[in-house]
Amino acid sequence: MFSKTIFKQTLTQNWKLWAAFTGLTAIMSAVIIAVYDPKMIQRMMDMVKDMPGIADMMGDRLNETTSLLGMLGESFYSMQGILLPLIFVIMTANTLVASQVDRGSMAYILSTPIQRTKVIRTQALYLITSILCMFLAVTLVGLGTVQIAHNGLWGQAYTADVKAASDTLGVDKEAAANDLTLILNSPDAIKAGARAREIDEDVYTAYLNLKLSEKAYGAAAEVLGLDIHTVSADPTLIKNDEAALKAAAGVMGLEPMMYGAMLNQAIAQKDMATEQAKAMQEKLMAGITAAAAQLNMEPGDLATSMGKIKGDSKAMHAMISASGLPEGMVAGILNQQLAGDEISLDNGINFKLGNYLLLNLGAFLLIFAIASISFLFSCVFNLTKNSLALGAGIPIACLIFQIMAKASGSLDNFKYLSLNTLFDPRAITSGGTFWPQFTALALLGAALYALGVTVFKEKDLPL
């Protein structure tokens, strides 16, 4: 099926190029993962949102980019992680066949008792193996970086505030993270934590409370054997179960009775008549609109970055007077909102191993398919220049079409001309469909390799 000798000699000829491109690609991925900082990305997004043109262009991609994988999908797996391997396969596919026929060095191999098909199959095997090893290396380096830089794989990732607060408290990071009440009960720790998170102390307190109650729901859900979402949607479930109530109260550092009272309040809020809730919403909207006018912003944009209201006393006053709500309540709502934002930032680092592997599988399949195009033309043509014209031209055209389709809505149809569209990182990170596309890439690639082998077997060689 394959020739060991030819594989070995192909390897000696090509491993340096492989090593260079694999190294470069892996370093790129490591750097991009290492510098990932959800807060920074969020700020960047805020900035971008302020520029109407760009916001239109980015469209609904804005929100998904803030998680680590979302960001990787938008950056590395759309650009560097595709472009570098693409250049590698174009060069390698050409050296494997066309350039050896063009130069004539293939003559020596074919003047030995070895079948043409065996020669060409071995070259295809090398190409596929080298791509596979490249993405294996990139994946491993990526995983290593996720672990080292973000503790994302094994062990607890401690957020900056937990680190700062535990230092102030003089306790273990683990102890502080497991029992946030330690921080809540120490004004110094709150101060340190808030500074570390770069937020106000009252927002930080709200954040801690939110986190705690989430944890409490989690503990109760475990006792009840239910999903956490089910429990938080219907807190009466906890109230009706003594063990669950106790577990949840334990997390909060409260007596079960006290916690029960808190739950009652939450339940009451949830049950608030819809009309009342609607009225409340309307008041808030009026407040936000007024604050937006004061800040010279669109109300819609302001809704996603309410920190701006807190930072501007005039906007704050505008919101209070327009909404007709008491100052304390407005501040509370704002804090709650900002605390919620912090929680979603924490979730950003939340690293889903499965999705990461899928991203790499998808990139591998795309490059596998692109390489099959370059390989086919390397088999078809006897001259390097012709082999490169199509073997490099088509993959590059695919890349350009994809970029054009992304850049402007009016060029959207270009995506149907591009193979790259079949690998959509966003579909993986945000739960879209991708298996059919993956299958298409795998089948197309396999078919083109097979075609290349047949063409080479049947053609005239000028050796």
Next chain:
Amino acid sequence: MSVIQVTHLTKDYGHNRGVFDVSFEVRKGEVFGFLGPNGAGKTTTIRHIMGFSRPQSGQTSVKGLSSWERHYEIQKDVGYLPGEIALPEHLTGTQFIKMMAELRGMTDMSYTNQLIERFALEASGGLKRMSLGMKRTLAVITAFMHDPAILVLDEPTSGLDPMMQDTFIQFIREEKKRGKTILLSSHIFSEVDATCDRISILKEGRLVSTFVADDLRHAESKEFKIEFSTKEDFERFREQVEYPKRFHVVSVKRHGNQVKVAINDQGINELIAVLSEYSLNFFTEIKFTLEDYFMKFYNRNTKVEGETVNAVH
């Protein structure tokens, strides 16, 4: 018994290039010379014999096996030396030899080492830095290393220095004695003269002649150049000998008082008798070489026709 057989091979590359209806055979144990001007189609024919190209019509076979369909089987017994040397440059000479040995499934390297010694090749260096002659020598060694019964050599001595050419020609003669069948394309007459049993001449893709080399070497017809001492003798010779057609005078040079006479071996005594009546400056045989013969074909302007070619026999 024919070892290499080319029957009605046609490959038309357009613009009257390629090979057209070429047929010949190389018999067991003979050295077959394949000659023709640049672009005549020698390499094209050899590509078909090696199974690199598929015939448009006709076919080529080695040991009765179709070159195209059984290309990998025939290679077991064939050593091939390409006309253009393009070795894989990332290897050293030693690595290249080792790779070829592995591809051929060879385990015993003693014959190969003998060849390396004989051609005095320093093989350990990188192929990129080898001189052209070294690369050619290396290619020669890899063509012979498995001691094949059949050799297909496309311009084997081009790029070799005269010493190396001699070594090579000597080597070919020995191989011939060992019973090898050799097809050799060449532009070097001395090499063809020294080695070949039979010769085919290809021109513009068509086979114009196939003949036995010895027939030419021992041709019975000879030419003599004669220079007379005086103009009178010269004129007298023309009157008494040339015009009555006693001998076939090929050409005359008036200002040098020279004539060229062609005779059969039997006529030599008569010629000497006639010449004794004249006063001469000199009388020399013009050696008829294969070269003279081939030059007729190489000259692009002469339209060669079958009968004039065969007139030599």
